Amino acid sequence: MSAILQAHGLSDADVERIRQDFPILNERPHGHKLVFLDSAASSQKPIQVIDAMDDYYRRYHANIHRGVYHISELATEAYEEARASVARFIGTPCAAECIFVRNATEGLNLVAYSWGRTNIKAGDAILVTEMEHHSNLVPWQVLAQQTGATLRFVKVTEDGRLDLRDLDALLDGAKLFAFTAVSNTLGTINPVKELAARARAAGAISVVDACQAVPRMPVDVVDWGADFIAFSAHKMLGPTGIGILWGRKELLDAMPPFLTGGGMIGIVEMTHSTYADVPARFEAGTPAIAEAVGLAAAVRYLEAVGMDRIHQYEMYLAEYALKRLAEVPAVTVYGPSLEHRTGVISMTVGDIHAHDLASILDSEGVCVRAGHHCNQPLMEKLGVPATARASFYLYNTKAEVDALISAIEKAKRIFKIA
Amino acid sequence: MSAILQAHGLSDADVERIRQDFPILNERPHGHKLVFLDSAASSQKPIQVIDAMDDYYRRYHANIHRGVYHISELATEAYEEARASVARFIGTPCAAECIFVRNATEGLNLVAYSWGRTNIKAGDAILVTEMEHHSNLVPWQVLAQQTGATLRFVKVTEDGRLDLRDLDALLDGAKLFAFTAVSNTLGTINPVKELAARARAAGAISVVDACQAVPRMPVDVVDWGADFIAFSAHKMLGPTGIGILWGRKELLDAMPPFLTGGGMIGIVEMTHSTYADVPARFEAGTPAIAEAVGLAAAVRYLEAVGMDRIHQYEMYLAEYALKRLAEVPAVTVYGPSLEHRTGVISMTVGDIHAHDLASILDSEGVCVRAGHHCNQPLMEKLGVPATARASFYLYNTKAEVDALISAIEKAKRIFKIA
Amino acid sequence: MTDPTFTGMDELYRDFILDHYRNPRNSGTLENPDASFEDINPLCGDKIRMDLKLKDGVVTDVKFKGRGCAISQASASLLTEQIKGKTLEEINKIGKEDVLENVGINISAARLKCALLGLKVLKSALALKYLDEPS
Amino acid sequence: MTDPTFTGMDELYRDFILDHYRNPRNSGTLENPDASFEDINPLCGDKIRMDLKLKDGVVTDVKFKGRGCAISQASASLLTEQIKGKTLEEINKIGKEDVLENVGINISAARLKCALLGLKVLKSALALKYLDEPS
Ligand SMILES: Cc1ncc(COP(=O)(O)O)c(C=O)c1O
Numbered sequence A, B: 001m002s003a004i005l006q007a008h009g010l011s012d013a014d015v016e017r018i019r020q021d022f023p024i025l026n027e028r029p030h031g032h033k034l035v036f037l038d039s040a041a042s043s044q045k046p047i048q049v050i051d052a053m054d055d056y057y058r059r060y061h062a063n064i065h066r067g068v069y070h071i072s073e074l075a076t077e078a079y080e081e082a083r084a085s086v087a088r089f090i091g092t093p094c095a096a097e098c099i100f101v102r103n104a105t106e107g108l109n110l111v112a113y114s115w116g117r118t119n120i121k122a123g124d125a126i127l128v129t130e131m132e133h134h135s136n137l138v139p140w141q142v143l144a145q146q147t148g149a150t151l152r153f154v155k156v157t158e159d160g161r162l163d164l165r166d167l168d169a170l171l172d173g174a175k176l177f178a179f180t181a182v183s184n185t186l187g188t189i190n191p192v193k194e195l196a197a198r199a200r201a202a203g204a205i206s207v208v209d210a211c212q213a214v215p216r217m218p219v220d221v222v223d224w225g226a227d228f229i230a231f232s233a234h235k236m237l238g239p240t241g242i243g244i245l246w247g248r249k250e251l252l253d254a255m256p257p258f259l260t261g262g263g264m265i266g267i268v269e270m271t272h273s274t275y276a277d278v279p280a281r282f283e284a285g286t287p288a289i290a291e292a293v294g295l296a297a298a299v300r301y302l303e304a305v306g307m308d309r310i311h312q313y314e315m316y317l318a319e320y321a322l323k324r325l326a327e328v329p330a331v332t333v334y335g336p337s338l339e340h341r342t343g344v345i346s347m348t349v350g351d352i353h354a355h356d357l358a359s360i361l362d363s364e365g366v367c368v369r370a371g372h373h374c375n376q377p378l379m380e381k382l383g384v385p386a387t388a389r390a391s392f393y394l395y396n397t398k399a400e401v402d403a404l405i406s407a408i409e410k411a412k413r414i415f416k417i418a
Numbered sequence C, D: 001m002t003d004p005t006f007t008g009m010d011e012l013y014r015d016f017i018l019d020h021y022r023n024p025r026n027s028g029t030l031e032n033p034d035a036s037f038e039d040i041n042p043l044c045g046d047k048i049r050m051d052l053k054l055k056d057g058v059v060t061d062v063k064f065k066g067r068g069c070a071i072s073q074a075s076a077s078l079l080t081e082q083i084k085g086k087t088l089e090e091i092n093k094i095g096k097e098d099v100l101e102n103v104g105i106n107i108s109a110a111r112l113k114c115a116l117l118g119l120k121v122l123k124s125a126l127a128l129k130y131l132d133e134p135s
């Protein structure tokens, strides 16, 4: 029994306890139990996170840094402690390497504007992959257009993995390699450590979109060896409105500011200014203080459960879901086999468009995402206009996978598919 | 009696009721009642705002826009309703003119990057004032440095107002005029309508820093006639992590994107993309959804009390505070006379440095800001390294002004000032 | 939390909707159309192109091509049936309600954009044509 | 919510602190200093410049100039008194605790930066000097 439990990461009793922490799971959309299978888009929040922010606003909200009085000092400490929590969570000894941004998208744009505009010149190559989220593609398109650099692409194989056969050639002359750690459409887990090392060997910096990795598996930036990573709090039990850009200190130290204004300055004179050190240099204006407090609570929650166990449990649900889906005629699942993927599963069902499928699933209380998942070029490649995507997290159960399967069967009945 | 009440804006009973809505006012820092006089830095939050966000996370959090299922639809509606609330609050009939950003600072940077980089050329002039917050100064310094434009300054008079005598000359050849509606250091209320009209007549766009205006007085962007205005939710009873950039639709429509990625695109191909219409074009990535919900609740709260009454009440407190402060020997108050100002009062007391003053005030539970208030050039001009600033809002009382005065007297005793 | 306007799925995906989805009427493109427009719903990727032939202010032929959900494709298909032989004036009067009546149900906000995409494309095609025409 | 480390204000602003604030020792600048540094606390604007004369690894003279709160100015003034005649080695050993001991009280996080600014400037001046020196 204990061997199986260990393989599961979390026991049924663990998950039952975890579910008690998520008030939204008591909702009954359209009269059905809520079966939330869209955590890859944004996770739900435990009461510990909601309460932490509530408590902040009720007891010690004040603007930070320049406040001499007591509640402002408490707020400042909480904000900097949140930074320290994030640093610990992703394995960096240096909290100043963690910049608070609104979301991963802003983090990637910060690199494109500040590092990119300083270091990318006409004729340079920027390497991305065919499986990038628009947030890790469009900023590089714009950077290439504005600097005269060229974009190159690592191809995606038939089975939904990165085709690394000609990586050396692609990296030759490249200054920056941007890739996702985990595909938000295919669930593919990419070999970040290898990719970062090969980028470095070729003289390129590596920018890792860690949006789907940080919430669902242990991440250690020192082990990864990348130069920048970006992720969002709202996908890892934290609040909306805050994300993190982590960067190597030497790189951040050398970068010019991106957004300017209050809080990021050194000395301001009429026509010119000096700027504060990292991380303040990149945090202009009043930051998302309550959100940092919420994020710190989310990190504590994930640490208490354990990222290893969360990852194992998700793999366990993914395995079960893939097995059940394979038994349903007319279901096509995209992406690689289990050993290369995580619990993010894109599918189509016969000729039912993903939107219709998601609508019918919703009528049974089952929430999945439908569309291009901010992955239009990948969709073109897969040859489908859209997929329905189910994604699992620590609060999901096998029974919810079963509910997904029943709802798919209902959709097939309505669309008269055998 | 009723004439007096009207002049006060809010009766004592009104304010008592309002105070019940702010849980933080029950705090007792260092054993004293909390006397929060730092709302110009960031206001406190009523329970209605805290609860609205709490409710969002407990009942209908999901990523927006691309979600077909019920809770995602609720979240999307709430987010767009928040935009509509803000639009109504500032008097624009067009909700799409309101862009959600992190804070006013980001809003001003958005204009500097997107409108500025497109429209400002070498040799152009950018006009700002000597009383700007760093967030409405440094972005223009950087824009000027990067484009070869020159910065010009509207001077501040001895009594802390804008010196408009040579405004026409300063506007001659200027493409952009950035100014604050209300000074966060001096409390000065600037004639926005006149300044915007004169900018327009001279062919310059006007960018109004409305951070201190929107929370404390009725604002109607149509009446103002400016081109852009920026403000932050956290100063108007709303949450951290969200602010608004309002812009005239024709200008926004013609502007290139600033941050790029998910949610702001039209069609994404491998090497280039088209972009969504305004406002989505300027909102890349998952937005601050809970924060928008909180901001909408803040707007409802302010509307229910009435911005006219809030402004009147603040003026009433300001008048009383100025009168009491004038009676204390060794207190110097900066800024113009009552008819040109609002309830933001900067002061020094003898040779007590503002930090020491604020520390001593804090020991009595009185929270004021100390420092340069992100106004270094203005401080140079005033000839003081720092001031202590008390600012009033709808939940403050005359008794709290009295507490401020007593605490100042304590500081004088400790510093042995007559 | 339950939505009072929520329609049962069997009612939404009735046979005639599935039929129009799987066998769209007036499917294809026209050579030398008098008016033409293509648009997408960027949030979900639904895409519709519509080609029109006009004569004396009357739609004499129409074809559409698209991809997307049953709701968007069926309502576009239904729309093409409705407008053939109609005058521009009559078409101008077609509104949101008419499209929803075609589809025959109440739909949620998220799907409304799907249902209305065809109409949006049609109106844009005609608006563009009108702009092009020397007046 | 009350802060256990909170110190009474009379205790913080004792006579000798006010005296050092109002009559800073070693105030001014040195001509041709052997080491020199200026820094500010950007969050509050406190500013301190320190000039040093060194001979055979010993501080023979020091002057400072600054503006800021009583805590930052008094602790810089106290620090200058403490280091005159000291060797670089001895100065290297001066830490946060020594400065707080000079000031004689526990202070809150927000004011800690004020108290330590003088020490930071001193150490930077010496570090810079050491960098400049051909070694
Ligand atoms: C006049 C003024 N402008 C700009 C700002 C910057 O606002 P935020 O820090 O919310 O971006 C502030 C507040 O700090 C302000 O008072």
Ligand SMILES: Cc1ncc(COP(=O)(O)O)c(C=O)c1O
Pocket: A040, A041, A103, A104, A105, A106, A133, A135, A136, A180, A182, A183, A184, A209, A211, A212, A232, A243, A374, B262, B284, B285, B286, B287
């Ligand atoms: C892989 C990946 N990258 C980037 C993003 C963008 O994250 P955000 O919208 O929070 O900026 C997402 C989520 O939408 C994602 O899944």
